[in-house]
Amino acid sequence: MTDVLIYGGGGVGLGIASCLLTAEARVDIIAREETVASLRANGLVRTGLFGDFHAGAETFACHASLDQCRTGPYDFVLVCTKSFDSTAAATDLAAHRDKLGAEVKIVLLQNGWGNAELFCGYFEPQRVYSGRVITGFQRHRPHEVEITVHADAIELGTLFSGDVAALEPLCRAIEQGGIPCERTDNVGKDLWAKMLYNCALNPLGAVLRVPYGVLAEQETTRQLMDEIVAEVFAVMEAAGYTTHWPTARDFLDVFYARLVPDTAEHESSMLQDITAGKRTEIDALNGAVMDLADRHALDVPHNRAVYNLVRFLESREA
Numbered sequence: 001m002t003d004v005l006i007y008g009g010g011g012v013g014l015g016i017a018s019c020l021l022t023a024e025a026r027v028d029i030i031a032r033e034e035t036v037a038s039l040r041a042n043g044l045v046r047t048g049l050f051g052d053f054h055a056g057a058e059t060f061a062c063h064a065s066l067d068q069c070r071t072g073p074y075d076f077v078l079v080c081t082k083s084f085d086s087t088a089a090a091t092d093l094a095a096h097r098d099k100l101g102a103e104v105k106i107v108l109l110q111n112g113w114g115n116a117e118l119f120c121g122y123f124e125p126q127r128v129y130s131g132r133v134i135t136g137f138q139r140h141r142p143h144e145v146e147i148t149v150h151a152d153a154i155e156l157g158t159l160f161s162g163d164v165a166a167l168e169p170l171c172r173a174i175e176q177g178g179i180p181c182e183r184t185d186n187v188g189k190d191l192w193a194k195m196l197y198n199c200a201l202n203p204l205g206a207v208l209r210v211p212y213g214v215l216a217e218q219e220t221t222r223q224l225m226d227e228i229v230a231e232v233f234a235v236m237e238a239a240g241y242t243t244h245w246p247t248a249r250d251f252l253d254v255f256y257a258r259l260v261p262d263t264a265e266h267e268s269s270m271l272q273d274i275t276a277g278k279r280t281e282i283d284a285l286n287g288a289v290m291d292l293a294d295r296h297a298l299d300v301p302h303n304r305a306v307y308n309l310v311r312f313l314e315s316r317e318a
Contacts, residue, residue, distance in 0.1 A: 001024065001025060001026050002020070002023070002025040002026070002075050002076070002170065002173050003025070003026045003072065003073070003074050003075045003076075004020055004025055004026065004027050004028070004074060004075065004076045004077075004078060004170070004173075005028045005029075005030065005069070005072070005077045005078070005100070006020075006027060006029045006030065006078045006080060007077055007078065007079050007081065007089055007092075007093065008030065008031065008078075008080035008081035008082075008085075008089070009029050009030070009031025009032065009035040009039070009062070009080075009142075010031075010080060010081075010082075010137075010139060011137030011138055011139040011145050011269075012080045012109055012133060012137050013029065013031070013078070013109075014029075014044060014046070014137070014143075014144075015046065015135070015145045015179070016078060016080065016109065016179075017029055017055075017060065018046040018055065018145070018177060018178075019173065019174045019175075019176070019177020019178055019179050020174065020177060021044065021053075021055040021059055021060060021177070022053060022176060022177035022178065023172070023174075023176035023177050025173050027059075027060040027061070028060065028061045028062070028063070028069055028074075029060060029061070029063075030062075030063055030064070030065070030066060030069065031062060031063075031064065032064065033064045035062075035142040036062045036063060036064050037142075038141065038143040039057060039060075039062045039142070039143045040057050040062060041057070041143075042144075043056045043057045043059075043143065044057075044060065044143055044144075044145075045141075045143060046144075046145050046147065047144070047145075047146045047147075048138075048146040048147035048148055049135075049147040049148070049149070050147055050150075050178035051178060053177075053178075066092060066093070066095075066096040066099060067096075069096075069099060070099070071098070071099045072099055072100055072101040072104065073100065073101020073102070073103065073104065074100055074101055074104050075104070075105065075169065075170070076104065076106075076107055076170050077093060077100060077104055077105070077106050077107065078107050078109055079093075079106065079107065079108045079109065079110060079115075079119075080109050080110070081110065082110070082111075082279075082281055083111055083114075083115055083281045083284035084279060084281060086108075086110065086115050086118050086119070087118060090118060090119050090121070090122040090123075091122065093106070093122070093123075094122040094123065097123075104127065105127055105129055105162070105166060105167070106119060106128050106129065107129045107130070107131055107156065107167070108128070108129065108130050108131065109131040109133050109154075110284075111194075111198060111269075111281050111284055111285065112281055112283075112284025112285050112288055113192075113195055113285075113289075113292075114284060114288050114291075116128055116130050116160070120160070125160035125161060125162070126158075126160060126161050126162045126163075127162065128158070128159075128160060128162065129157065129158050129162055129167060129187075130156075130157060130158065130159055130187050130188075131154055131155065131187070132154065132187060132191055132193075132194050133154050134151040134152050134194060134197070134263075135147060135149070135150045135151070135154065135179060136148040136149035136150070136263070136266050138272070147179075148266060149263045149266045150179070151262050151263055152180075153179075153180035153182050154171075154179060154180065154181040154182075155181075155182060155183075155184045155186075155187055155190045156170065156171060156181065156182070156183050156184065157183060157184040157186065157188075157190070158187065159187065159188050159191075164183050164184070164185060167183045168183060186244075188241060189243045190244075192236050192241055192242070192243040193243045193245075193251070195285065195288075195289070196232050196233065196243065196248075196251055196255075197255065197259060198268075198285050199232050199285050199286050199289060199303065200225040200228045200229050200232075200255070201215060201225070201260070201268060202268040202270040202271075202281075203270060203282060203285070203286055203306035203307065203309065203310045204221060204224060204225065204306060205268040205270065205271050206268055206270040206271040206273075206274050206280065206310055206313065207306065207309045207313065208221070209271060209275075210267075211264065211265050211267050212260055212263050212264055212265075212266050213260060213261070213264025213265060215260075216256055216260045216261075222256075224302060224306075225252075225255075226252060227302040228302045228303055228306065229248050229251060229252055229255070231289065231293070231298075231300040231302055232303065233247070233248035233251070234248075234298060234300075235289050235292045235293045235296065235298055235300065236292075238292070238293075238296040238298055239295070269281070270310065274310070274313050279314060280310055280314060282310045282311065286303040286304075286310075287307055289303045290303055290304055290307060
């Protein structure tokens with residue numbers, strides 16, 4: 001039986017938990033107190049794409065703190081927090097490494113760039129893995145998650161020297177639960193592909209308060225997204241990384257022909273955060289591009305503009 005600790009009970013954490021529970025994995029969830037109380041009272045509910053599912057509260061454990069959690073050992077810890085909580089999550093997990101087990105694998109299912117490097121400051125790089133998730137999860141109630149959109153399989157791999165084959169039991173369990181999942185030797189390329197997608201769509205969707213498809217309908221917003229993608233691509237290459245397309249134009253052809261149409265009705269998590277008066281993940285997206293650009297003496301004015309607009313909206317809505 002695969003033994004998994006899910007650190008973060010938001011939409012992604014609960015969505016993946018539902019898959020693992022379907023596959024009869026042993027699942028513990030660390031979440032906020034409100035979420036823990038709701039899960040204990042109602043169990044875990046999943047609706048939307050890939051079918052409805054309900055797990056009774058007796059089929060998993062949930063706690064508000066690792067101090068309350070059982071001692072493993074766990075096969076995997078899935079970090080499903082927002083990127084701005086990465087430092088707090090890594091610090092907390094490292095402080096409780098005796099509960100996790102000596103062979104545990106840390107799998108980061110987060111947005112943005114830079115999370116893996118941060119976690120390597122707390123855990124051996126060969127234990128730190130990354131996942132690319134482009135499935136949309138929306139949490140309507142603390143114990144209920146809806147899968148609203150799905151663009152491609154979850155890809156799991158490593159940016160370092162870890163054994164990718166060790167992820168196979170996790171991939172099988174997630175896929176058995178309904179969401180396609182596979183291990184890959186190219187997760188870095190996958191993460192940069194998602195950066196290109198998210199940096200173009202998320203901030204503009206949040207600023208203009210429209211779903212992804214609307215952004216591709218107007219020439220004005222298409223021009224903005226073209227420039228954002230060109231800047232991200234240049235920064236990626238300057239930093240020594242690659243993705244699945246040789247040029248920004250090649251990516252944009254697929255972006256407008258397939259990626260945006262497949263997720264046309266989706267409203268970005270950044271828009272959801274702004275609407276709820278919460279902090280966004282802009283620092284791990286366009287902010288990360290700005291940081292890398294500064295290191296390599298590049299100018300990214302369009303990324304900087306949308307970054308500042310989102311920061312303005314955060315301050316107004318907070």
